[in-house]
Amino acid sequence: MTATLVAILSLTVLGIPIALSVDRSSRGPMIIGTSFLYGSGTMFLVLLTLSLAHIRWTLISVSVSALAIFCAAAVIARRRPATGNRQRPARPHVFDLLTIVTIAGYSLFATLVPLWEWDFWAIWGLKAKVFLETGAIDWRFLQSHWNTFLHPDYPLLVPLNFDFVALAGGWNDRWLGLLFVAWGMALLFIIRAMAAREMTPFYASLLTLGLAGIAVSTNIGLAEGALIAFSSAGVLFVRTGLLDDDAASWRNGALMLGFAANCKNEGMALLVAVTLAMLAVSWSRVLTVSQENHTARPRNRATARLLRLWPAYALAAPWLVLRATRALATDIAGGSALVRLMARLPHAHLILGYLAAKLYKPWFWVALLAGILIAPAAARRREAFVLLVTAIQLVFFAGAYFVTPHDIHWHVLTSWARLTGQITVPITFVVFLMLANSLRGGEDAPHDEATRPAVPARSDQ
Secondary structure (H helix, E strand, O other): OHHHHHHHHHHHHHHHHHHHHHOOOOOHHHHHHHHHHHHHHHHHHHHHHHHHOOOOOOHHHHHHHHHHHHHHHHHHHHHOOOOOOOOOOOOOOHHHHHHHHHHHHHHHHHHOOOOOOHHHHHHHHHHHHHHHHHOOOOHHHHHOHHHHHHOOOOOOHHHHHHHHHHHHHOOOOOOOHHHHHHHHHHHHHHHHHHHHHHOOHHHHHHHHHHHOOOOOOOOOOOOHHHHHHHHHHHHHHHHHHHHHOOHHHHHHHHHHHHHHHOOOHHHHHHHHHHHHHHHHHHOOEEEEEOOOOOOEEEEEHHHHHHHOOHHHHHHHHHHHHHHHHOOOOOOOOOOOHHHHHHHHHHHHHHHHHHHHHOOOOHHHHHHHHHHHHHOOHHHHHHOHHHHHHHHHHHHHHHHHHHHOOOOHHHHHHHHHHHHHHHOHHHHHHHHHHHHHHHHOOOOOOOOOHHHOOOOOOEOOO
16 A cells, blocks of 8 residues: 555656646645646656657656656746736635545545456456566557457556556555545546635535545546546636636646546547537637737637647547557457448437436436526536537447447446446536526626636627
8 A cells, every 4th residue: 555655646746847837826736636647647658658669667767757757847837937826725615524534435445455347357457467567568469369358449548557556566456446546536636626716615615525426436447537537627627728718727628638538548539529619619700910010810719729739639649649550459440330330320219218228327417407407598608618528428429339349238238337427527517517606696706807818809700
């Protein structure tokens, strides 16, 4: 246990200058949450780079590489100008104590016995153990046709984090569960800080407590824990960037989405969903003034916002290239996917009905839908981005079952609950916020409106 805690602390320390280089004003719960996530994502990049450079993983080689990144990020953070603390302090509330109790209970659940999930034994843990023994990513192991059951096309952020913990203190199936506690806690820290900007301490702490049950994954040993943390944080940061035109939130959102894409294929799909939703809510023209001749010209706002996501695409690209160049098999797209799609389309109503019957916590989704319908129309328009992202993800997930080479009933039973559980945090956040603001009489968020940058004039030309 001690070695795992030291590894988690090391990842957090590694991430501090990275988090500050992204947002110099980050403080309190926000800096704690983003630091661990950035440390976890950066360690994946370190081990991936060392492997591609044919440098064997050792505690020394990994530590030296991480220290170099730490120093470079610290220099960047020092040079980044302070923009003032835009974040409203997250004042404690009694509900925060209940959140701590909830996380303590989850910690016991995650570490009570060695990791027990079949997918840990056959996919995530198996890959990590093979890589650890090799001292690098074993591409021949991933390319072998005997190993298609372990999804060789899946990104490697989670297995490589397992390997870092093992390098620091040896392999222990039981205490690897603490990593999932850390990913969940990091997300809750970020949520608490974000909620404090838009709600009173009562509502912010109540929301965090309510999300404590879904921000952590019960599938200990699988990639869901990391994916939920990175993807939820990424979507919520992009939401803030869209609403406040906040450059730091855009940077945080893009980087988190890029790391989410390296957790699992669903993270790749999320990046596409975010891009489509962002384009949908941003397609308008903005007047910009030329400094040379002081004339106004229209500029497409969607294009400008799309460019702000370039770090996400840059982080997702390496694994896509490696997966293609090393011909790592992808089961969903294998064989005649189009033939399977055409054969199942006539039975779409039966497939969709089965998905509805097996939905993750159906009453929870009914409550969310009711909250969306009850909320004022203006609030729904304000939160259109997150609502669209969730809808697009559901379409992607459902569409995968129309082309799967596996038996549909088996595939739905083994994956649908996990898939729908991955996307619950952002939609719950915005629905709660809409209802909370409605109960408060439609008041503005408590953070100072002066902290928001001026919105440029628009033109319909």
